[in-house]
Structure formats: C-alpha cells, structure tokens
Amino acid sequence: xxRGLFFSFFIRITIALAFVVAMRVWFNPRGWxxxxxxxxxxxxxxxxxxxxxxxxxxxxxxxxxxxIPERHVGxxxxxxxxxxxxxxxxxxxxxHVEHALNSASESRRELEAMIDSMQNAVVxxxxxxxxxxxxxxxxxxxxxxxxxxAVRIGRALVQTIRDPSVLECVRVALEQRIxxxxxxxxLLPGRxxxxxxxxxxxxxAVAVLHDITRVEQVERTQRDFVANVSHELRTPLTSISGYxxxxxxxxxxxxxxxxxFLTTILKNATRMNRLTEDLLxxxxxxxxxxxxxxxxxPADVLVRDAVQAMSGLVQDTEAILEIGDLTTAEVIADNxxxxxxxxxxxxxxxxxxxxxxEPCSRIIVSAREVSDPSISIGSGGxxxxxxxxxxxxxxxxxxxxxxxxxxxxxxxxxxxxxGTGLGLAIAxxxxxxxxxxxxxxxxxxxxxxxxxxxxxxxxxxx
Numbered sequence: 001x002x003r004g005l006f007f008s009f010f011i012r013i014t015i016a017l018a019f020v021v022a023m024r025v026w027f028n029p030r031g032w033x034x035x036x037x038x039x040x041x042x043x044x045x046x047x048x049x050x051x052x053x054x055x056x057x058x059x060x061x062x063x064x065x066x067x068i069p070e071r072h073v074g075x076x077x078x079x080x081x082x083x084x085x086x087x088x089x090x091x092x093x094x095x096h097v098e099h100a101l102n103s104a105s106e107s108r109r110e111l112e113a114m115i116d117s118m119q120n121a122v123v124x125x126x127x128x129x130x131x132x133x134x135x136x137x138x139x140x141x142x143x144x145x146x147x148x149x150a151v152r153i154g155r156a157l158v159q160t161i162r163d164p165s166v167l168e169c170v171r172v173a174l175e176q177r178i179x180x181x182x183x184x185x186x187l188l189p190g191r192x193x194x195x196x197x198x199x200x201x202x203x204x205a206v207a208v209l210h211d212i213t214r215v216e217q218v219e220r221t222q223r224d225f226v227a228n229v230s231h232e233l234r235t236p237l238t239s240i241s242g243y244x245x246x247x248x249x250x251x252x253x254x255x256x257x258x259x260x261f262l263t264t265i266l267k268n269a270t271r272m273n274r275l276t277e278d279l280l281x282x283x284x285x286x287x288x289x290x291x292x293x294x295x296x297x298p299a300d301v302l303v304r305d306a307v308q309a310m311s312g313l314v315q316d317t318e319a320i321l322e323i324g325d326l327t328t329a330e331v332i333a334d335n336x337x338x339x340x341x342x343x344x345x346x347x348x349x350x351x352x353x354x355x356x357x358e359p360c361s362r363i364i365v366s367a368r369e370v371s372d373p374s375i376s377i378g379s380g381g382x383x384x385x386x387x388x389x390x391x392x393x394x395x396x397x398x399x400x401x402x403x404x405x406x407x408x409x410x411x412x413x414x415x416x417x418x419g420t421g422l423g424l425a426i427a428x429x430x431x432x433x434x435x436x437x438x439x440x441x442x443x444x445x446x447x448x449x450x451x452x453x454x455x456x457x458x459x460x461x462x
Contacts, residue, residue, distance in 0.1 A: 121193075121209040124200070125157050125170060132204060141188070141209070163187040166207065169197035173205035184209070192216050219286075227283035230276040237273045241266060278422040281340075282405065285429040292334040292433060296457035299367040299383045300326040302333065306342035307365060310350075317360065319350045324366030324386075330457040331383045337430045338454070344423040345387040345450045353389025353447065364388045370453065381456045382436070388449040394442040402440060403428040427452070 121138035125131055134151045142151050142160060151160055158167060165184040172180030180197040187193055190213070197207040244266040248259065307321055314321045342365065349363040370384045394402065401407050406421040431438045431452045438452035 120211070122206065123151065123157070123161075123209075124206040125174070125204050127174065127203040129157050129170070129174065131155050131157055131160065138209070161187070166193075166195055166197075166209070169195045170205055170207050173197040173199045173207075223283045223286055226279050230279040230283070233272070233276045234280075237269055237276065241269045241273060244269065275422075278426065282422055282426055282429070285426060285433070292337055294332045294334050294434065296330040297333055297335055298328050298330050299385070299454075300328050302331070302335070302338055302342065303365050303367050303385070305335075306339050306346065309339060310343055310346050313347060313350060317350055319360050320362040321346065321350075322362070322364045324364045324388075326367050327369050327383060329369050329383050331454040332457050333434055333454050337434070341427045341430050341452065342385065342387070344427045348423055348450070349387055349389035349391075349448075353391035355390045355447070356392070356445070358390075362390050369456070382453040383456055384451055384453045386449055386451045388447060390447040393444040393446055394440065394448050395444065396442075399440050399442060403438065424450075 118135060118137060121135065121141045123131060123134040123138045131151060131153055133153065139151045157170060161167065163184050163186055165182040166187065169180035169182045172178060177199045179199075180195075182195040184193040184195055185191075187209070191211060192213045194210040194212050195207065196210070197205050199205050244262050247254070248262050248266065251259070254262070303323060303326055307323060310321060313319075346363055346365065350361050352361075353363055354361040364387075366386045366388070368384055368386075370382050398407075403424045405425040407425075408421050427450075428438050431454070435455050436453045438450070440448060440450050442448035
C-alpha cells in the first residue's frame, strides 16, 4: 500500500470513529466524554500527519518546479494522491522545457559554428560595453596578453580594442540605436578594416570588422596604372590633334577623301584626349589627392557661374540653358569642384536631353533650400541643386547604376556623342567628398532630373 492510500484509509477510519461516537452520544448521553477525547486525539494526530505529508508534497513540487530549467524532472514521487495531476503537469512541462532548451542549445552551437567560420572578425557587447561573445577570427586578430586571450567575456571592449574608430562605431550603435559605420587604419599596423556596428534588439551591439587591405591595394594599383597610362597618353594625343588640325588648315591642298580621313582622326583623338583627362580627374578624386578648399559661397553664384562656363557649348549645340528658382543661401563648397559637377550634369543634359520632335535640348538649373531631415546634412540644413532636361528619360533599371564608372544607358548613342562614361561618376565622388548626396529621377519620354545636396554654411542658417 502506498503512502497516499495509507493516508486516505487513515482519514476514512477517523470519519467512521467520529460517526460512531456521535451515535453513542445521541443514544447514551452519559459516558461519552472518554470516547470524544479519544476521537479528538485521533483526529488531531491524523491532521498532524496529513499536514506534514502535504507540506512534504508541496516541497517536492516546488523543488521539481525550480529544477525544470536545469534538468529533466521525470516522474515525481508524492505521498498523497490528490497531487498526482499537478505532478503529471509539471513532468509534462519539464519535458517541453527540456526539448526547447535542447533546441536552443543546438541553434546556438550552429550559430557559433557559422560565426566562427566567417572571414570577418565579430564581437558583441552588452549595453554597458562589456564583451558577450566573439568569434575565433576576432580572438586571433587581437594579440594575447599575459593572462591569455585578450578578448574575454565580461571584459570591457575599451580595455580590449584601443582603436578610436571601432569604439566610436560601437558607441553610436549603443547610444543612438543606429548602424555605425567607419574605417580603421590603426587597429593593426598596415591593415585597413571596414567597421559596421549594429544595435541588437535586446540591448547591446554587434560589431563586424572586414579586412579590406587587399582590396585597397588592388584599387590603388589600378588607380596608379590608370593615372600613369592616361598621363603618358596625353602628350602623343596632343601631338596628333595638333598635326591633324595643322593639315586641315590647308584646305586647298587636300582632297575630299583626305579631308574626311583627317576629320575622323581628329574626332577620335579629341575623344581619346577627353577620356584621358577624365581618367586623370577620376584618379585624383578617388585617391583623395585633389585638394579641396571649401568655403562659404552663395548657391545662386555657383549656378550662374556654371551656366556662364557652359555658354560656349550651348552656342555650339544651339541648346537652351535656363536658370530656374534660386536661393541665396550659402553652402560650404570648393568653387572649382562644384562648378565641375554642375558642368558635367549640364553637359550630360545637353547631350541626352533633347526631346522628340524638338530641334535642340532644353535644360533648367535650379537651387533651393531643403528642410527634409532625410536629405539635410549637418545642423545647418542643406541646399539642393537640380539639373533638369526634357529628353527621352532613363529606365528605372538604370537609375541605380548611372553613377558607376563607364556605365552607359545607350552605348551606341554615348559613343556617337563623344561621352566617356565618367562624368556622372566624377560628379558623385566630388559631391560625396563635400558631405553631400546625389541622385537621379526620371520618367520615360518626359525627362530626367539630377539632384545633389550640399551642406549650408552655418552663418546662412542662423
């Protein structure tokens, strides 16, 4: 007989004795005191034993419930049957929790294996900046100290990584809850890292360090090669153009066929010369060798100077170049660099902005202040410049790529017009160097608008 059955039988005997005593008192009021005392004593003993058993059962249930997160509870041995349903519920809950914990542990091991296999260094910190975990790449990246691995769980990130760029990106992710991006050249001697720090939903942040040293070396080699080749080509191309122009000046001694050949040579030499010039400019911009001298300058002055500089091309092509709405707000810009950006965009509009059934291209250049936080730059706001044409437009699939080097929407038309495919790429780099952004909007058969923003001078915003 189990302990639960014993206590149940014990209670039934107590109830029966109490009933017998009650009947005797009813039929024989005398002589019942002793029996009543015995029954009360028996009931008290029964209550004491029952209470102790209940307390023991509750203690076992509490212990089993507390152990659920750590181990499988299994079958709970109780001394009273009335707790069996609760014990079974706890055992079932324990099974579910154990299964969930096993699944979570397996997922965590898979995630750790995946992160360890990454070529990038990854480290996660809590809201206080203490390291929570890191992958093997990160542990190999930071040199060990006398106490073992420098990347230890619970250690402050600032005590492990001294690089200010990494710490600043993590700080932005922790405090502002946005993605912090940066570039580090001092974390390891001779190595360049691209840093991305993202906030985690539960607090803290995770930082990823991507080694771009090899990529930077290849790009630097390519830029040097392009710059050297372009520089070496300038002299022979200038000579070819000069000699051909000299020959074309003697029209009387040239046959029509010879003049046609010389004209073709001059046209292609001029195109090659423009390409080499654009390549040199592109190399200087990408390598940061071009020194900029930003200073406050009114936006309307930049627009008027650019329109004036393009007057010669406008006359040659019989294009219509108009000035739209302007603002006198000052922007922080290098005058020559922004004039080149506007000139490239205007020239692009003249070449490709001719509408159907129209004899010439029409371009409108404007500048306005913007207050939209998504495009404003700095605390002083921004000025948005726009160059609009009314040509055939650009298909949507090309809009995201037109600022790439040598990318052409219509290759045949671009070659025919003498384009190099570098004008928009140069414009993008120069605008970004100024801390601005550039984009294009277009609708087929309606026209295109190229827009870029520059930060306003603080004095003009006050």
